[in-house]
Amino acid sequence: MVTIARPPSGAGTTTAGGDNVIDVQNLHVEFHTSLGTVRAVNGVSLGVPRGKTLGVVGESGCGKSVTAFAIMQLVATPGVITQGEIVLRARGKDPVNLLTHAKGSDDMRAVRGRHIGMIFQEPMTALNPCYTIGNQIAEAILLHRTKDHAQADAMTLEILSRVGLPSPSRLMTTFPHQLSGGMRQRAMIALALSCEPDLLLADEPTTALDVTTQAQILDVMRELQEHIGMSIMFVTHNLGVVAQMCDEVAVMYLGRIVEHASVDELFDSPKHPYTRALMRSIPHLGSGRKGRLEVIQGSIPGQFSKLAGCQFHPRCPDAMPGICDVKSPSLLPIGDGAQVSCFLHHDPSGSPRSPEAVVARAQSATGAGGATVSSPN
Amino acid sequence: MSQTQPSSTQSGTEKPILLEARGLKKHFPIKGGLFGRTVGQVKAVDGINLFVREGETLGLVGESGCGKSTAGRTMIRLYEPTAGEIIFNDPERGQMHIERAGLADLRRVWMNMQMIFQDPFSSLDPRMSVGRIIGEPLTVHGIAHGSELRDRVGMLLSRVGLRPEHQARYPHAFSGGQRQRIGIARALALNPKLVICDEPVSALDVSVQAQVLNLLEDLQEEFNLTYLFIAHDLSVVEHISDRVAVMYVGYVVEVAPTDELFRRPLMPYTEALIAAIPPPNPRRRSRPIKLLGEVPSPSSPPAGCYFHPRCQYATDRCKVERPALREVTPGHYAACHYAETLSLRGIEGALSPIGPTTSGSVAPPSLQA
Ligand SMILES: Nc1ncnc2c1ncn2[C@@H]1O[C@H](COP(=O)(O)OP(=O)(O)OP(=O)(O)O)[C@@H](O)[C@H]1O
């Protein structure tokens, strides 16, 4: 009955370098619209360890998808990457900063598909309605892996059966619209994985699916990860999916990473006040009917607003006046492998606080510590 | 035929039944061919039995397309039922058969039963001001107009956490969570007894979802509302429901008090549904049950038990005989021939912790026939 065991998570967070398949440093993406500039990604730094899965969580609009698209250099107009570094360490290749490749260059096209694959919530984003499933996958394989048509067809059949699609040979002549939602999702995964990429960017690939289909898709992803040893950046809202799929987790708020920790650490002792509030606002199965849910006070500021200090301070139950509304915390290691961007956990000068100091701070800020329950809006 | 329903006069401390469906069916014709002839039927709702007690929240869960929304809409006759009975126990006027009610009676039904929809972006008319959207049911039923109408709309707005002066604004000026509040205010305008909430938080962000769930619970207490709460997110349903009904391909296959359903499911599909939920705890490993094949199409469901092609416990009997929904233990209804003898895995099993001692020791559920 037991399906696939998740490998024990690594010894905490990997910072820049190490054996990360991708390292994003200080990434900035802006959308210049007629109404103003949206700073969708505002200094994101994250790394995905080789062969592991990094979860990226956060509320709608915090910049998860834009970060993923920026890695592919596929940010939609009017979006531009204005700053940063994205270093890819593909197997058997020298590290390369992808931002030195032009968006439309052959080099970048070779990276997409061959080294980095992407899957989406809506499979038709990736699938072409005019070609059969088999054709699309064989095409990608011919572009990156072999010039031999018979071999490409054989590889196509193999990947289709690997994602658990029944009668793969029939899919050679099946068009996307002829499949159910769950089957289309598998077809898209097969397409993204056909070239055995080093990194898979998964942007909420199961959010629109029913739980039983989600369980099947997650199983397929784990199996393939084990088989080809790829790394995954998994964007999701679902804490259950995070717990079951990820080794590390990055929490995003308003275009920045506010916490990065191993999955065990994040669930055992979330550090950032936003992470703590987010985890408490979600109903957990098994807790039964339990009255009111905790809510995060206030709401996400408008996308054009500019805020001094910590971006979370207007909603933070632990905010320290004179510090949090003035200075902006950086994402810094706090000793036990995790990284947090919060003055409760490090001094404005950047040195980590002792655990006792953290507790004292939290208590003096709230009286009791922890997020407060507030009225809506 | 089956002892599916307790009689409405059942003794005990339980609250009276407010709304009840008996053998309810809703089939949609499939048009095709040159002359648009009917070439088949989508059996969206195919003979469900269900009741909602006054003041309770009944959760209705099931996979996309299984007929939850159609069931909700047919129960208040937004869709004409194909067959079956729908009984409304009007506390003031006594029993009414909704399926054969005339227009005057239907208006009364709709004053008592309102609906909240999933998509806060498309369910509000963008050309109408918020004041008109919320006030419309009041004007249609000739209950309020002029300054009285404005006052009532203002009160409703503040009750759902918005400002009375928001009346003049248009829906596009509001966020998803705020639009859902507008939809809730509109549903409450006529002081209904029952509100059918069709995936009211599915389109919302987690933090906003928590606010709207809290609001729904507060309003229920304040106005003694009864909810039929349709959702596919089982943790949301577990959080908000007193009892839960599970649907599979147009059929209600299990109904029980929430805790009982999640901990002691009596129907194999419910077991698979619960086992598919990834536990939000990295130290507990998920143990989904591998379901064979796909959900059957409601236009050509299999013979016998609709779940039999995917059920690991199916026997020859299941291929030919469709199980009725029956009360297996008091208050726990299940549609499975073997509900008494199967020992199925509930949430405790599904969320069992990892560990060398426990990881292999949980025996697979077996048929103790
Ligand atoms: N094409 C665009 N033009 C203008 N702004 C955009 C565009 N695409 C994204 N944005 C803005 O960038 C920010 C981040 O968007 P993004 O899609 O990355 O959010 P997300 O975290 O993926 O959210 P969700 O959970 O809803 O998918 C948002 O403020 C969004 O409105």
Ligand SMILES: Nc1ncnc2c1ncn2[C@@H]1O[C@H](COP(=O)(O)OP(=O)(O)O)[C@@H](O)[C@H]1O
């Ligand atoms: N107006 C309609 N006309 C034809 N078929 C419909 C209509 N509404 C729903 N259906 C079909 O009925 C089935 C049940 O749909 P629905 O009640 O919307 O499911 P759920 O709400 O559980 O997702 C589906 O197969 C759906 O395609």
Ligand code: SF4
């Ligand atoms: S820096 Fe201050 S405002 Fe920001 S999260 Fe930490 S305590 Fe809250």
Ligand code: SF4
């Ligand atoms: S009746 Fe048979 S096929 Fe249907 S759920 Fe029960 S055991 Fe499975």
Ligand SMILES: [Mg+2]
């Ligand atoms: Mg997104």
Ligand SMILES: [Mg+2]
């Ligand atoms: Mg629906």
